[in-house]
Each structure stands twice: as C-alpha cells, then as structure tokens.
Amino acid sequence: MVSVLNANVLIGEDKLDTPVYTACCSDLMSDVLAFVDEKTVLITGLTNPHVVRTSEMLDLKCIVFARGKIPTEDILESADEQGLVVLATKQTAFSTCGILYEMGMRGVPVPEQWEKKDK
Amino acid sequence: MELMFTESYHVARADYTSAGHASASIKRQLKQIGVGGDVLRRVAVASYEVELNLVIHSLGGDLTLNVYPDCVELISSDTGPGIPDLKLAMKEGYSTANEMARSLGFGAGMGLPNMKRNADEFDIKSTVGVGTTITMGFHLRGN
Structure with missing residues (x-):
C-alpha cells in the first residue's frame, strides 16, 4: 500500500506487515461505525481526533489520510498509543480507492440486514 | 444477578473534545476483566454512539457500565430535552444533529439504529422535557 499510494508512513513503520482485507472510504464516522470490522483500512479526508477514536472503538488497524492531509501531532500520538498504522497520501480519496481496488482490495460487505431491507 | 463491576461517567453537553473518553475507558475496563472479540467491539461501538448522542443532543447525562457474570x-441517562418522536429517531438517516457534529463526521442518523444493531437487548424511553434513558444489554456467552 505504501508504495502504490506513494504514501508517507506517519505512524506504525514497524507494523506495516499487518494484514488488512477490506477498505472503507468515508468522511462520515457515523457510517464507519455502522458497518466496518477490524480488518479494514479506513480511507478518509477528515483529520479530527474522532477519526482515531472511531478506529479505536472498531479495533481498526490502518488509517489512510488522503488528499495530502496530515493530522496534528496530538492525533498522531493518540493513533500511536492505539497501535495503528497511519499513512498519508497525496492521492484523492477516489484515486486511493481505485488504486487499492486494482491491487485486489475490496469494500466491506454490505450487512445482511441492509440487503434484506432493500428487497 | 450478581453485579461484578460498575462505573459511571458524566458526559457534558457539547463537549466535543472529550467525547469518546468514557467509551475508551469502558473498553479498557472490559478488556481488563477479560471481555474480548466481537462482544467487546459491539459494546465499544454502541458506547461511543450513545456517548456522542449525549454530547450532541442532550443537556448532559451519565453513562453507566454494569458488568454481570453473563x-x-x-x-x-440524560436530563433532557427528550425525543418527541421515537419511531422517527430510530429511522436510519434521520438526524437532528447540528453543524458542529456534522463537521466532525457525525449526525448521519445512524446512531440509534447502530446501537440497536450492536446490542443484544435495546430499550429506549424518552419524555420530552424530562430526558431519555437508553439501556443496552450484551450477552457474554462463551466470553
């Protein structure tokens, strides 16, 4: 991920071999809390402390900040305490998703109850 | 049923900076007790959602963690303002959150339905002008 996104590793250089299987791209932490599991990469353009707190609650392993955004030092410290890997890429969120999708990464499965609701 | 552990946290109205601290502490406490995996994550998510609701919507309230053997x-529990239409509030996508909450990535109208989805038991009671009480239970089978 680091090389294809030409990303800077802001936190978690020693945890880059942590496996992740799915990705979720959102600036809406409400949505992230609603349907993401722990093996997911969060791609976001939002850089407030709640991004890290949301990740903490869900036991996420990796956050990618898109569009060249870098969170403040206190947010990074908190991410470090959580054992997260934090990457920053200059790619837009859309391009970040496209690049990771091309690599074989897929989105979070739609929860069963949402599929039922649509029928 | 024997109460093994209890702790209460006060959550202040509009304190967006501290929002999430109570839930982080609840998650830590449960981890220490030995609760893990899926249950721990569901409790953490529901706790964070309800804590955010206290900050965003209430006049302030308390979040209490009770741990029983199973x-x-x-x-x-908050002190108001209460929810006039509970059925509407439980609908995904319905939100009365302000701009501040939305700018932080919340207020998408997912909070209450998400709490209900994560909890094994969910009960909400609300009286306008008095307050709202949400009780959630999470079974510890096999934990």
Whole structure:
C-alpha cells in the first residue's frame, strides 16, 4: 500500500506487515461505525481526533489520510498509543480507492440486514 | 444477578473534545476483566454512539457500565430535552444533529439504529422535557 499510494508512513513503520482485507472510504464516522470490522483500512479526508477514536472503538488497524492531509501531532500520538498504522497520501480519496481496488482490495460487505431491507 | 463491576461517567453537553473518553475507558475496563472479540467491539461501538448522542443532543447525562457474570449492561441517562418522536429517531438517516457534529463526521442518523444493531437487548424511553434513558444489554456467552 505504501508504495502504490506513494504514501508517507506517519505512524506504525514497524507494523506495516499487518494484514488488512477490506477498505472503507468515508468522511462520515457515523457510517464507519455502522458497518466496518477490524480488518479494514479506513480511507478518509477528515483529520479530527474522532477519526482515531472511531478506529479505536472498531479495533481498526490502518488509517489512510488522503488528499495530502496530515493530522496534528496530538492525533498522531493518540493513533500511536492505539497501535495503528497511519499513512498519508497525496492521492484523492477516489484515486486511493481505485488504486487499492486494482491491487485486489475490496469494500466491506454490505450487512445482511441492509440487503434484506432493500428487497 | 450478581453485579461484578460498575462505573459511571458524566458526559457534558457539547463537549466535543472529550467525547469518546468514557467509551475508551469502558473498553479498557472490559478488556481488563477479560471481555474480548466481537462482544467487546459491539459494546465499544454502541458506547461511543450513545456517548456522542449525549454530547450532541442532550443537556448532559451519565453513562453507566454494569458488568454481570453473563452480560454487560450500558445505561445512558440524560436530563433532557427528550425525543418527541421515537419511531422517527430510530429511522436510519434521520438526524437532528447540528453543524458542529456534522463537521466532525457525525449526525448521519445512524446512531440509534447502530446501537440497536450492536446490542443484544435495546430499550429506549424518552419524555420530552424530562430526558431519555437508553439501556443496552450484551450477552457474554462463551466470553
């Protein structure tokens, strides 16, 4: 991920071999809390402390900040305490998703109850 | 049923900076007790959602964690303003959150339905002008 996104590793250089299987791209932490599991990469353009707190609650392993955004030092410290890997890429969120999708990464499965609701 | 552990946290109205601290502490406490995996994550998510609701919507309230041998209970109790239409509030996508909450990535109208989805038992009671109490239970089978 680091090389294809030409990303800077802001936190978690020693945890880059942590496996992740799915990705979720959102600036809406409400949505992230609603349907993401722990093996997911969060791609976001939002850089407030709640991004890290949301990740903490869900036991996420990796956050990618898109569009060249870098969170403040206190947010990074908190991410470090959580054992997260934090990457920053200059790619837009859309391009970040496209690049990771091309690599074989897929989105979070739609929860069963949402599929039922649509029928 | 024997109460093994209890702790209460006060959550202040509009304190967006501290929002999430109570839930982080609840998650740590449960981890220490030995609760893990899926249940721990569901409690953490529901706790964070309810704590955010206290900050965003209430006049302030308390979040209480009760641990019993076979279940974890979360009780959120606030002092108002109360929810006029509970059925509408439980609908995904319906939100009365302000701009501040939305700018932080919340207020998408997912909070209450998400709490209900994560909890094994969910009960909400609200009286306008008095307050709202949400009680959630999480079974500890096999934990």
